[in-house]
Amino acid sequence: MNEKVSINVPKEFSYDECMVYINRCQLECMHRVSNGELYKLISLDNQPVLLKIGFDGNKLSVIFLNGHFNKGIKGKAIKYVQYMFDFGTNLSEFYESIDDEVLKPLLDKYYGLRIFKINHLFEALCWSVIGQQINLKFAYTLKKRFVEKYGEGLNFDGKDYWLFPKPDAIADLDIDDLRVLQFTQRKAEYIIGLAKCFVDGIIKEEELRESNNYGYIVDKLTAIRGIGKWSADYTIMKCFPINCAFPIADVGIHNALKNILKLDKKPSIAEIEAMAKQWKGWESYAAFYLWRSLYD
DNA sequence: GCCCAGGTGTCTG
DNA sequence: CAGACACATGGG
Numbered sequence: 001m002n003e004k005v006s007i008n009v010p011k012e013f014s015y016d017e018c019m020v021y022i023n024r025c026q027l028e029c030m031h032r033v034s035n036g037e038l039y040k041l042i043s044l045d046n047q048p049v050l051l052k053i054g055f056d057g058n059k060l061s062v063i064f065l066n067g068h069f070n071k072g073i074k075g076k077a078i079k080y081v082q083y084m085f086d087f088g089t090n091l092s093e094f095y096e097s098i099d100d101e102v103l104k105p106l107l108d109k110y111y112g113l114r115i116f117k118i119n120h121l122f123e124a125l126c127w128s129v130i131g132q133q134i135n136l137k138f139a140y141t142l143k144k145r146f147v148e149k150y151g152e153g154l155n156f157d158g159k160d161y162w163l164f165p166k167p168d169a170i171a172d173l174d175i176d177d178l179r180v181l182q183f184t185q186r187k188a189e190y191i192i193g194l195a196k197c198f199v200d201g202i203i204k205e206e207e208l209r210e211s212n213n214y215g216y217i218v219d220k221l222t223a224i225r226g227i228g229k230w231s232a233d234y235t236i237m238k239c240f241p242i243n244c245a246f247p248i249a250d251v252g253i254h255n256a257l258k259n260i261l262k263l264d265k266k267p268s269i270a271e272i273e274a275m276a277k278q279w280k281g282w283e284s285y286a287a288f289y290l291w292r293s294l295y296d
Numbered sequence: 297g298c299c300c301a302g303g304t305g306t307c308t309g
Numbered sequence: 310c311a312g313a314c315a316c317a318t319g320g321g
Contacts, residue, residue, distance in 0.1 A: 128302085135301040138319045184317050186304080228304050252302045291302080 002052075003068060007060040007078055012091035014112025015055035017292070022116050024295050027140035029147045029162055030123075041154055041161035042119075044069075044076045048154045050161055053081060060085075066156055086114040088241050094285050100278040102260060106289040115288045117238055121205040122198055123164040124239040125221070128231035129190045130183075145181040146191075167198035190226025197224055214242050237284035246283030248272055256290035 009015075023033040031040040038053040050066040062081055064074070082088070091114065095107050118124040130146070131139040150165035150173075170192060178188035197203040203224065208217050217240065221232040229249065236245035247253070254266040257275070261267070267275075279286040 129304095131301095132303040133301060133316085134303095134318070135320055137301095139302075141319085182318075186316060190304085226304070230303055234302070247302075250302050251300085255302095 002063050002065055003074075004061055004063045005074055005078060007062060007081060009055075009058075009060055009085075010087050010091065012095065012112050013085075013087075013114065014110075015060070017110050017113040018085065018116060020295055021113065021288075021292055025136065025140050027137065027144055029140075029144040030164065032159065032161070039065075039159075039161065041163055042077070042080055043152075043163050044073045044080070047073065048152070048163065049073065049077060050154060050156055051077060051081070066154065080119060083119055083241075084117050086117055086241075089114065089243060089285075091285075094243075094282045097282060098279065098286075100275070102257065102275055103279060103286055103289065106260075106293055110289055110292050113289065113292055115237065115284065119239070120164060121203070121208065121235070121239055122167050122194070124235045125194055125224075125227065125231070126164070126191055127238075128234045129187060129194065129226050131234075132187070132231065142181065142183060142187075146178070146183075149181065167195040170195035171199040186226075193225050194227075209240070212240065212242065214244055217242075218245075237287065243284040244281055246276060246279075246287055248276070250287065252294060253287055253290050256293050260290075260293065 019033065019036065019038070022031070022038060031038055033039070036054065039050070040053065041048055041050050043049070047069070048066065049064065049069060052063040052065055054061045054063075060081065062077060064077070069077070091112075098104055098107060118127065126146075127143060130142050147162045147164060150169050152163045154161045173192055175185065175188045175192065178191060179185065183191065203220065208220060211217065214236065217236055218229075218232045221227050221235060222229060227235075230247045233245040233247040234250070236242050237247070248269060251266075253272070257263070257272065258266045276283055276286065
């Protein structure tokens with residue numbers, strides 16, 4: 001019998017709303033959704049741990065599918081899941097602080113939606129690079145090829161699950177190794193350079209997490225070739241417990257605002273900056289709710 | 297065939 | 310320092 005643990009959820013939490021976002025692309029290779037349950041392979045204490053996460057209307061349930069694990073690993077798995085669903089954020093503060101015509105309607109509509117985090121910095125940065133300036137569907141295709149070629153996999157019950165490649169598996173690749181996966185020359189350079197930053201200790205995830213300082217992390221990340229302001233902000237909102245990061249150049253945000261405001265064309269950066277003044281401290285959640293509106 | 301896509305680095309005036 | 314431009318390929 002598989003072991004199971006339950007996790008309390010915060011007051012403002014909608015599993016269904018989160019799952020709309022989590023399940024938005026069938027090409028996603030880092031997790032699988034089936035019957036409203038989320039299957040995800042993670043690595044804890046260097047062991048692959050396959051989780052099945054569900055919701056019973058009251059608590060999250062986490063089932064360990066691929067074996068028995070000690071108390072330490074179970075504790076880490078719980079922390080991992082809590083972080084992934086961003087349970088650390090007090091959403092009521094967000095809801096209470098927003099009172100403008102653009103965002104307010106979305107708060108009611110998507111009540112309980114929480115940012116779905118990418119728990120690992122290298123993965124978040126790679127994903128931001130892969131997603132630069134190409135359509136999202138192709139970005140997922142590229143990520144899938146990358147993960148299935150260089151990541152560690154686990155086959156369970158006839159299905160494959162994947163861990164994201166580690167920097168040391170990427171740092172010594174040739175550009176052409178990624179070109180054959182249809183990465184552009186530029187993306188291939190960025191990804192390999194990024195891996196080198198981790199291997200060489202130029203980027204230390206632990207150090208950035210300890211600082212937990214937006215300005216400091218932006219400076220560190222944008223110093224990496226291929227990581228501009230958009231990628232840094234995207235990465236921070238998806239990977240750190242910081243809610244003020246706002247990828248203002250994001251075309252998804254532009255299109256969401258265009259739809260909501262019924263504009264003929266996408267709003268300018270200056271216009272978005274003006275709106276964002278009302279979202280101070282909660283820009284990441286503003287961005288996330290705007291993205292969610294694209295999937296209605 | 298054309299425009300756009302979850303941008304970034306580099307060059308130019 | 311703002312603005313133009315190359316990059317490079319799939320999707321609609």
